Amino acid sequence: MLETTIAAIRPADEAAMAAARELHGRLTKPAGSLGALEDLSVRLAGLAGACPPPLPEPAAVAIFAGDHGVHAQGVSPWPQEVTGQMIGNFLAGGAVVNAFARQAGASVTVVDVGVATPLPTGPIADPAGLDPAVPRLVVASVRRGTRDFTVTAALTRDEALAAVQTGIRIADELIDAGAGILLTGDMGIGNTTPAAALIAAFTGADPLDATGRGTGIDDPTYAHKVAVVRSALARHSPDPADPLGVLAAVGGLEHAALAGLILGAAARRAPVLLDGVIAVSAALAAAAFAPAAVGAMVAGHRSAEPGATVALRHLGLDPLIDLGLRLGEGTGALLALPVVTGAVRVLHEVATFDSAGVAEK
Numbered sequence: 001m002l003e004t005t006i007a008a009i010r011p012a013d014e015a016a017m018a019a020a021r022e023l024h025g026r027l028t029k030p031a032g033s034l035g036a037l038e039d040l041s042v043r044l045a046g047l048a049g050a051c052p053p054p055l056p057e058p059a060a061v062a063i064f065a066g067d068h069g070v071h072a073q074g075v076s077p078w079p080q081e082v083t084g085q086m087i088g089n090f091l092a093g094g095a096v097v098n099a100f101a102r103q104a105g106a107s108v109t110v111v112d113v114g115v116a117t118p119l120p121t122g123p124i125a126d127p128a129g130l131d132p133a134v135p136r137l138v139v140a141s142v143r144r145g146t147r148d149f150t151v152t153a154a155l156t157r158d159e160a161l162a163a164v165q166t167g168i169r170i171a172d173e174l175i176d177a178g179a180g181i182l183l184t185g186d187m188g189i190g191n192t193t194p195a196a197a198l199i200a201a202f203t204g205a206d207p208l209d210a211t212g213r214g215t216g217i218d219d220p221t222y223a224h225k226v227a228v229v230r231s232a233l234a235r236h237s238p239d240p241a242d243p244l245g246v247l248a249a250v251g252g253l254e255h256a257a258l259a260g261l262i263l264g265a266a267a268r269r270a271p272v273l274l275d276g277v278i279a280v281s282a283a284l285a286a287a288a289f290a291p292a293a294v295g296a297m298v299a300g301h302r303s304a305e306p307g308a309t310v311a312l313r314h315l316g317l318d319p320l321i322d323l324g325l326r327l328g329e330g331t332g333a334l335l336a337l338p339v340v341t342g343a344v345r346v347l348h349e350v351a352t353f354d355s356a357g358v359a360e361k
Contacts, residue, residue: 001165002260002289008267009290012046019051026352036318037343040298044344047269047295052347056181056271056340058130059106060174061097061330062261063090063185064167066114066253067145069154070232071190075225078189078215080145081117086187088120090329091135097185097329101132104337106183108135108330111170113163114253115188116145130177140166142253146194149232153249154194160248160256167260168267175268181340182265182272183300184279185330186254190214192305195281196229197250199307201238202284203314212277212305212326243288251285258282263289266296273340275333276303276326280311287315298340301325301332 020042025031032038044053065087071080089095090110093102101108107130112119119137142162146154155163174182192214199210207229213222236249247256259282265272266286274283274297286293299312302319304326312319320336 001168002161005168005263005267006290009263009292011292012043012295013049014046016049016051017042017046020045020347023051023347026354027346027350028352029350034346037339037346040340041343041347043295044271047271049269053344054180055344055348058179059104059181059183059337060130060179061101061106061108061183061185061334062170062174063097063108063110063187063330064113064254064257065110065187066191067116067188068190068194068252069146069148070150070193070228072148073150073228074221075193075228076190076214077217077221080189083187083189084115084117084119087112087115091120091137093135095329096327096331097334098135100331100334104334105132106334106337107132109138109170109174110135111138111166111257112141113166113257114142114145130174130179138170142166146252149194149197149236149250150228153236154251155248155253157244157248160244160251163253163256164244164247164260167257168264171261171264171268175265175270180270182261182270183330183333183337184258184261184272184275186258186275186278186328188252188254191252191254191278193225193229194250194252194255195277196307197232198246198255198281198284199311200229200233201246201250202240202288203310205310207233210307210310212307240288243285247285254278255282255285259285259289262286262297263293266290266293270296271298271340272296273298273300273333273336275300275330276328277305277308278328280308280315283315284311300336303332
């Protein structure tokens with residue numbers, strides 16, 4: 001599945017991008033007056049191979065959840081049980097991501113790809129459903145949390161591959177159900193530690209620059225967290241040219257699944273709106289598998305986690321909003337969704353100078 005997905009990912013359609021630029025030049029507005037929105041709409045035309053590209057709707061958020069063996073090293077003040085408890089909150093509709101999804105009319109699919117503790121009961125996903133009012137659960141656990149990567153590899157290559165392929169499958173299911181854009185979400189206590197390790201591995205950044213404070217840690221814990229990331233990279237020496245190996249050595253199951261979701265969307269020429277530091281660390285892996293996959297990525301926001309900026313710079317992506325968010329779940333991507341929709345709607349609905357009878361300068 002991974003090989004065929006990568007083979008289906010193609011570069012942007014230059015003719016469609018040129019047509020979008022030409023159309024922008026004829027719309028009733030000064031040239032370039034919509035700034036980054038114009039560049040975004042051109043990129044989305046290139047992804048779709050059509051001008052104008054399809055409206056990015058309906059939107060589907062996929063929240064991948066997993067736990068982490070490195071939690072045992074004291075990198076987070078939160079107990080690991082919170083991962084499973086928050087899944088219950090997602091399914092009950094009580095989390096911030098649910099509030100933002102209802103506002104945006106987006107569906108929420110929660111995917112257990114590696115939660116360590118038993119989950120509360122909840123509605124099991126119907127792959128054909130995209131009901132914004134009903135959060136759904138997909139049980140696709142590869143293993144109950146990763147191993148402690150300060151001791152051994154977090155995953156075997158087969159486990160990492162299974163998680164990547166789960167993400168590809170979820171992308172296919174959501175797009176087949178009619179989703180016009182996928183949004184990344186995540187849940188996993190301690191998951192900013194493997195995210196920092198992934199970002200450092202793929203970009204060559206120093207762990208100090210790639211590591212943030214996650215859910216909020218004091219100075220001694222932060223220094224310890226940086227040291228944990230540094231020691232893991234020294235132990236495993238992950239090769240950025242081998243993305244599956246990097247994910248296996250220092251990644252998380254949700255990171256690997258998110259990489260698969262991004263690859264799956266790119267293969268189907270559907271945009272994927274990235275959330276925060278977990279998503280962009282996974283995006284680095286996706287880009288290492290298939291560089292052209294970057295064409296499907298839209299950076300929703302700039303996370304307050306410093307590693308997110310390092311990763312976005314490496315990917316060449318500019319975030320649409322910057323609100324100092326560091327929650328995860330898909331919240332920043334959901335807030336950026338109207339910006340993406342507006343960028344495309346301009347090409348569909350704004351009159352040209354000729355059709356509106358408006359004189360050009």
